[in-house]
Amino acid sequence: MSDGINVAVLGATGAVGQELLALLESRQFPVKNLTLLASPRSAGSKIKFLNQEITVEAVKDDSFQDIDIVLASAGGSTSKAYASKAVAAGAVVIDNSSAFRMDDDVPLVVPEINPEAAAQHQGIIANPNCTTILMGVAIHPLHKVQPIKRIVVSTYQSASGAGARAMAEVETQAQAILKGETPKPEILPYPLAFNLFPHNSPLGDNHYCQEEMKMVNETRKIFEAPEIRVTATCIRVPVLRAHSEAINLEFAHPFDVAKARELISAAPGVKLVEDWDKNYFPMPIDATGEDDVLVGRVRQDISHESSLELWLCGDQIRKGAALNAIQIAELLVEKDLLKLSQKMTTV
Amino acid sequence: MSDGINVAVLGATGAVGQELLALLESRQFPVKNLTLLASPRSAGSKIKFLNQEITVEAVKDDSFQDIDIVLASAGGSTSKAYASKAVAAGAVVIDNSSAFRMDDDVPLVVPEINPEAAAQHQGIIANPNCTTILMGVAIHPLHKVQPIKRIVVSTYQSASGAGARAMAEVETQAQAILKGETPKPEILPYPLAFNLFPHNSPLGDNHYCQEEMKMVNETRKIFEAPEIRVTATCIRVPVLRAHSEAINLEFAHPFDVAKARELISAAPGVKLVEDWDKNYFPMPIDATGEDDVLVGRVRQDISHESSLELWLCGDQIRKGAALNAIQIAELLVEKDLLKLSQKMTTV
Incomplete structure (x- = not known):
């Protein structure tokens, strides 16, 4: 991970998606490649990140190759449709929707409260309700x-x-x-x-x-x-x-x-x-x-x-959603929890 | 009282005062004469009531001669300054301010809850907080x-x-x-x-x-x-x-x-x-x-x-203030509680 993290933002054009991008920048998250995903309706629009202009892609089943972390904020049905694909491709999904929050095998994490729960993830970590x-x-x-x-x-x-x-x-x-x-x-x-x-x-x-x-x-x-x-x-x-x-x-x-x-x-x-x-x-x-x-x-x-x-x-939008998700991502990097997850999902 | 009630509205130009006047009209309160009182700042303005145009007078110590009911909504300090003058002149004061609410000898009345308390008044009845x-x-x-x-x-x-x-x-x-x-x-x-x-x-x-x-x-x-x-x-x-x-x-x-x-x-x-x-x-x-x-x-x-x-x-403004005050006035008329009070204050 020393050369950085491949991050995908799913729901990049929404209010939370925009805040996620701003926080990835301002908190200097170690982004290697950034992939912006959204519904077909929003695909094609261009968003500036650091010094690049990135085109938003329509999310597809195979959008998650080589992605380390997916920051998902595109609503419950989108998360349900794509989270398992992302996990199968080796990514960890930090999901803003309520789709998985109460699942027993999905940690629900507020880093100030229960950071240790993140270590138990099986590929998906849920970001709680605002x-x-x-x-x-x-x-x-x-x-x-x-x-x-x-x-x-x-x-x-x-x-x-x-x-x-x-x-x-x-x-x-x-x-x-x-x-x-x-x-x-x-x-x-x-x-x-x-x-x-x-x-x-x-x-x-x-x-x-x-x-x-x-x-x-x-x-x-x-x-x-x-x-x-x-x-x-x-x-x-x-x-x-x-x-x-x-x-x-x-x-x-x-x-x-x-x-x-x-x-x-x-x-x-x-x-x-x-x-x-x-x-x-x-x-x-x-x-x-x-x-x-x-x-x-x-x-x-x-x-x-x-x-x-x-x-x-x-x-x-910030601590109630985007910031908490970024803090979870930071926790995964800091505690080396991406590797663990990848090992687990490939076993 | 069969020929009507002499009513004074103290604080006639305020939001609650305006609502008091509208309710006296719409609920056909048996008004005989209506006196409009306010601070010197608001005195001189004219307000329509039924078919009359009434000039607002600056409240003074002797403003309450021949008044049966004073509906006061001019704030606590004005109520404190004038309520006793009004009561001494034989009026019953229904006071919207918090000045007297917790006084033991002042009933605090919501007609739907404790109408019987009104009968205990010594000249002042307090209208509760909204x-x-x-x-x-x-x-x-x-x-x-x-x-x-x-x-x-x-x-x-x-x-x-x-x-x-x-x-x-x-x-x-x-x-x-x-x-x-x-x-x-x-x-x-x-x-x-x-x-x-x-x-x-x-x-x-x-x-x-x-x-x-x-x-x-x-x-x-x-x-x-x-x-x-x-x-x-x-x-x-x-x-x-x-x-x-x-x-x-x-x-x-x-x-x-x-x-x-x-x-x-x-x-x-x-x-x-x-x-x-x-x-x-x-x-x-x-x-x-x-x-x-x-x-x-x-x-x-x-x-x-x-x-x-x-x-x-x-x-x-309505049930939280003006309507409740008018309902208290209606209760006084209906239960003949003005006379009682006048008798008590003149003993």
């Missing part, structure tokens, strides 16, 4: 010290979670509404500008939507703590690209707030942002473009002696 | 059947809670941001368009802001249930005039969800809005201009067997 990653990096430092018993979380999720076209729709909608028009939503199911609504992923029999159940199930898997009880209310808000979350954490015993702040301050991937005198706490506009999840309003819950509350904002 | 009213009408039908033990609520509060100028600021901010500008916030402390932030009311030593503590303390007082434990995270969102709330309710024993839906459906002031097949639930744009609080997503909390969750949206 709201789950952001919550995880913020609360895991506390969980390590005293296990969390129960989480009650309400989210304030940006348009970016529904893709670049949803982000654009919020802006054109706002423009139209300010002119007195009543625009018809096209990408999102309901108007989002100057409005908000519960997350529109399919609802299960238990009346939780898929987004909410991702927070429940993925948190348990990443924390390796199936006993944590989680309830989530996921709401889409008219913000462009940073999610916010109001989190209530119940422990078995009281958790000293000063200690909690200290742990969060010292934790990787998290930044404590709270100025109680100025009433200044994390906001989406401050989290946008930041690697760290901003956490503040860490306080004793006055309604329950063994509970704490906190508030966070994190860039949905 | 988020508290909206939550109260939604959850009290359940509390009556099985007492609520604990509430964990996260709010999504519209700009209207900070007044008409904050609403205008969100729109001009959005306009500027869409043009690529970076507007300076003037009314609100931080940009709100395409952003959100924790409620900026002053923070207490317990690290809860005043808005949050209103939800805690006023809910207990209205419900006459000082034992309810409440924690609230109040967040300002870029929505114009309807608040939303994600509410988690803990009971001592499991609460049947079907029964909860039935109770909410049958309750006054509340409308159950949930289409699980279409993923359609209350939204601020649907609650705007509505009298009822829209409630949906009533479900069993999967993290706690004795807890339920629900989601609501309610018009902050």
Whole structure:
């Protein structure tokens, strides 16, 4: 690997794909060759990477020869269709979709939380749901010290979670509404500008939507703590690209707030942002473009002696998706986990 | 009173004042004479009411002669300065500010919840905080059947809670941001368009802001249930005039969800809005201009067997403020509680 890694980005033209490319550049990932893959619709477009101009190719079954790492962010059905081909060709797939996240033989990795899980991969590593990653990096430092018993979380999720076209729709909608028009939503199911609504992923029999159940199930898997009880209310808000979350954490015993702040301050991937005198706490506009999840309003819950509350904002496209995937790729290189995987898949 | 009620609106030119006037008209409140009062700054402006044009007068100590009901929405300091003058002159003051809400001899009334409390007034009746009213009408039908033990609520509060100028600021901010500008916030402390932030009311030593503590303390007082434990995270969102709330309710024993839906459906002031097949639930744009609080997503909390969750949206200016005040005035007339008060204050 000393001469670099052959990387393919699948879904190169999407919001997350674009961020993946920017991060490969800015973090000086040791890219040897970069292959850009997308749906036939997006094939042919040209994207600049470092000093090269690279043409986006339509993804095919044989797109993965000589690729070491596939960074996939083209949606669940594309990942399902091509991940096994990539793995068969010897690549490790870091998949942004939800397709494989709950598979027993697929590690679900947030490098700040469970880097060791990456070593168990059988060719696919899943990148968790965005709201789950952001919550995880913020609360895991506390969980390590005293296990969390129960989480009650309400989210304030940006348009970016529904893709670049949803982000654009919020802006054109706002423009139209300010002119007195009543625009018809096209990408999102309901108007989002100057409005908000519960997350529109399919609802299960238990009346939780898929987004909410991702927070429940993925948190348990990443924390390796199936006993944590989680309830989530996921709401889409008219913000462009940073999610916010109001989190209530119940422990078995009281958790000293000063200690909690200290742990969060010292934790990787998290930044404590709270100025109680100025009433200044994390906001989406401050989290946008930041690697760290901003956490503040860490306080004793006055309604329950063994509970704490906190508030966070994190860039949905960056740590919520692309950055976490790149960090997994960096982990594979650093710990020499690509070779291991290649050996395993060729056995 | 058969010949009508002499009504004064204090703060007639504000967002809530305007809504009070619209509701006095549309609900055909038996107004005999209407006096419009405001700060000297707003005095002299003319407002149409029914077929009259009424000139707004600067409020003075002797503004309350022959007034039966004062609807006050001019802020806490104005209420503190003039309420006792109005009561001394024989009026009943229905006060929208937080000035008297927690006073032991001031009833805090939501007519759907504790109408009987109004009868105890000594000249002043307080109209509760907007988020508290909206939550109260939604959850009290359940509390009556099985007492609520604990509430964990996260709010999504519209700009209207900070007044008409904050609403205008969100729109001009959005306009500027869409043009690529970076507007300076003037009314609100931080940009709100395409952003959100924790409620900026002053923070207490317990690290809860005043808005949050209103939800805690006023809910207990209205419900006459000082034992309810409440924690609230109040967040300002870029929505114009309807608040939303994600509410988690803990009971001592499991609460049947079907029964909860039935109770909410049958309750006054509340409308159950949930289409699980279409993923359609209350939204601020649907609650705007509505009298009822829209409630949906009533479900069993999967993290706690004795807890339920629900989601609501309610018009902050209407049921959150003006409508509730008018309903209190209607109650006073209907139950003949003005006379009682006048007798008491003249003894």
